[in-house]
Amino acid sequence: MTEPKEFLYPEKWLSKASAGDRVACELRMQIISGLIESGTILSENKLAADFAVSRSPIREALKILASENMIRLERMGAVVIGLTEKEIEEIYDVRLLIETFVFERLVKMDTHELVNELSKIHEMMKVAIKFKDADEFSYQDVLFHETIIRAINHSYMLMIWNNLKPVMESLILLSMRARFKEKYEDFTRIVENHELYIEAIKTRDRTLMVRSLHQNFDDVQGKVEDLWMSQQMLSKGVELEDE
Amino acid sequence: MTEPKEFLYPEKWLSKASAGDRVACELRMQIISGLIESGTILSENKLAADFAVSRSPIREALKILASENMIRLERMGAVVIGLTEKEIEEIYDVRLLIETFVFERLVKMDTHELVNELSKIHEMMKVAIKFKDADEFSYQDVLFHETIIRAINHSYMLMIWNNLKPVMESLILLSMRARFKEKYEDFTRIVENHELYIEAIKTRDRTLMVRSLHQNFDDVQGKVEDLWMSQQMLSKGVELEDE
DNA sequence: TGAAGTATACTTGTATACAAGTATTATAAC
DNA sequence: GTTATAATACTTGTATACAAGTATACTTCA
Numbered sequence: 113m114t115e116p117k118e119f120l121y122p123e124k125w126l127s128k129a130s131a132g133d134r135v136a137c138e139l140r141m142q143i144i145s146g147l148i149e150s151g152t153i154l155s156e157n158k159l160a161a162d163f164a165v166s167r168s169p170i171r172e173a174l175k176i177l178a179s180e181n182m183i184r185l186e187r188m189g190a191v192v193i194g195l196t197e198k199e200i201e202e203i204y205d206v207r208l209l210i211e212t213f214v215f216e217r218l219v220k221m222d223t224h225e226l227v228n229e230l231s232k233i234h235e236m237m238k239v240a241i242k243f244k245d246a247d248e249f250s251y252q253d254v255l256f257h258e259t260i261i262r263a264i265n266h267s268y269m270l271m272i273w274n275n276l277k278p279v280m281e282s283l284i285l286l287s288m289r290a291r292f293k294e295k296y297e298d299f300t301r302i303v304e305n306h307e308l309y310i311e312a313i314k315t316r317d318r319t320l321m322v323r324s325l326h327q328n329f330d331d332v333q334g335k336v337e338d339l340w341m342s343q344q345m346l347s348k349g350v351e352l353e354d355e
Numbered sequence: 356m357t358e359p360k361e362f363l364y365p366e367k368w369l370s371k372a373s374a375g376d377r378v379a380c381e382l383r384m385q386i387i388s389g390l391i392e393s394g395t396i397l398s399e400n401k402l403a404a405d406f407a408v409s410r411s412p413i414r415e416a417l418k419i420l421a422s423e424n425m426i427r428l429e430r431m432g433a434v435v436i437g438l439t440e441k442e443i444e445e446i447y448d449v450r451l452l453i454e455t456f457v458f459e460r461l462v463k464m465d466t467h468e469l470v471n472e473l474s475k476i477h478e479m480m481k482v483a484i485k486f487k488d489a490d491e492f493s494y495q496d497v498l499f500h501e502t503i504i505r506a507i508n509h510s511y512m513l514m515i516w517n518n519l520k521p522v523m524e525s526l527i528l529l530s531m532r533a534r535f536k537e538k539y540e541d542f543t544r545i546v547e548n549h550e551l552y553i554e555a556i557k558t559r560d561r562t563l564m565v566r567s568l569h570q571n572f573d574d575v576q577g578k579v580e581d582l583w584m585s586q587q588m589l590s591k592g593v594e595l596e597d598e
Numbered sequence: 599t600g601a602a603g604t605a606t607a608c609t610t611g612t613a614t615a616c617a618a619g620t621a622t623t624a625t626a627a628c
Numbered sequence: 629g630t631t632a633t634a635a636t637a638c639t640t641g642t643a644t645a646c647a648a649g650t651a652t653a654c655t656t657c658a
Binding site: 193 | 445
């Protein structure tokens with residue numbers, strides 16, 4: 113009846129991760145995908161039983177998720193916050209804020225090496241699309257933006273990114289998995305947009321950069337829709353399994 | 356010979372804190388004040404012995420400090436990063452970024468209540484100065500900025516703030532303690548600047564806001580100097596104790 | 599003397615135990 | 629039936645134990 117648990121988070125990304133990290137990643141995916149509804153109260157002991165680990169890694173995971181605003185640690189139990197449309201927009205506010213700042217630094221730097229790296233990632237993304245590998249595509253997409261941020265060597269911008277990254281990653285993963293199934297044609301636009309971004313950095317063209325960022329931002333609505341879509345797909349799957 | 360340990364972090368701020376939080380706060384102060392030099396390798400076991408607690412709260416503290424960029428968790432031992440002038444400037448980059456964003460939201464909102472709250476805090480600050488209470492002044496200063504950020508109800512901006520806050524707090528604490536001793540006259544300017552900030556919010560005056568933020572930013576140099584001053588004061592104290 | 603391997607003393611991550619505190623529920627008194 | 633009190637079943641935070649891994653230092657052999 114109950115098969116060995118299937119995980120939402122790509123297991124190959126967890127090769128060297130601790131049990132705590134694994135739990136955090138999986139819980140995050142379950143929260144963002146809506147599998148765990150917001151408002152749910154998580155208990156350390158129950159989670160420990162569910163994931164078949166002790167309370168130590170669970171505690172670690174809950175601390176991580178709390179710092180990402182996924183849950184709220186209260187006196188008794190951890191309350192799931194999750195992502196509403198408002199929160200997703202907020203995440204993109206932050207991304208916009210960071211990347212605008214980063215671009216202003218980049219225009220004062222030598223970006224040859226960065227552009228080269230980004231081009232490589234860009235190629236990788238195209239391959240991932242060709243082979244319909246949503247997880248790989250997501251990985252490269254996240255890496256693309258992280259690479260840009262790392263380029264300016266700003267430890268506190270990186271700190272913000274590190275806080276935002278896990279949620280972004282999960283969001284992108286879920287969104288891309290849904291799109292690969294239902295809106296494959298979207299990827300042409302996404303790839304073009306990344307091309308635009310590289311071009312903006314190469315030519316130090318603020319206007320182009322703003323346009324590309326904006327276009328990316330407009331994708332938010334898409335992402336939100338995909339998320340709901342992905343949530344429905346998942347809940348359908350669960351229902352089918354239950355039968 | 357060795358007296359009961361004296362802590363840098365105000366103990367009354369820790370009334371309800373766990374052992375892990377206490378350790379994190381104290382270590383943070385020691386790192387930022389330069390008492391623990393950057394490059395130092397911290398061992399869980401040694402820290403546990405020093406603070407007379409078990410490894411559990413120490414682990415918690417190290418995780419917290421790592422997420423704040425105070426230390427870097429490596430395979431063996433936690434390496435202290437600390438704050439150079441570069442990092443302090445970076446922190447202010449982030450504060451500038453956040454508060455500019457927040458202001459843009461504020462001008463579209465009803466700020467009556469906020470202005471009222473800020474005025475209260477402002478009065479508190481003046482009292483703290485009058486009674487030469489550096490810790491209380493720092494508390495109100497941090498609260499001032501947190502109140503502004505909270506006003507726009509943006510969970511991810513708040514997340515960034517929460518990440519930045521502990522370091523800012525320590526920085527301000529050390530700086531203010533030094534100034535109360537050596538540059539008491541500075542506080543006139545600081546108070547005026549906060550007044551300007553409130554006025555900018557009340558009148559929705561972008562120019563004023565930028566000016567006030569900038570002035571605050573110019574204080575950074577001062578803060579850095581105070582930090583080095585505070586470090587010297589502390590190390591002198593240690594030397595004297597050692598004799 | 600130098601290189602290779604082994605021992606040891608550390609490290610982290612996880613499990614488990616326990617104390618102290620807090621909701622919930624059941625019971626008893628009115 | 630309602631309220632007050634007590635029992636219980638949870639919760640968190642901390643301590644401790646242990647397994648597995650890694651750097652350091654030491655020994656042994658060439």
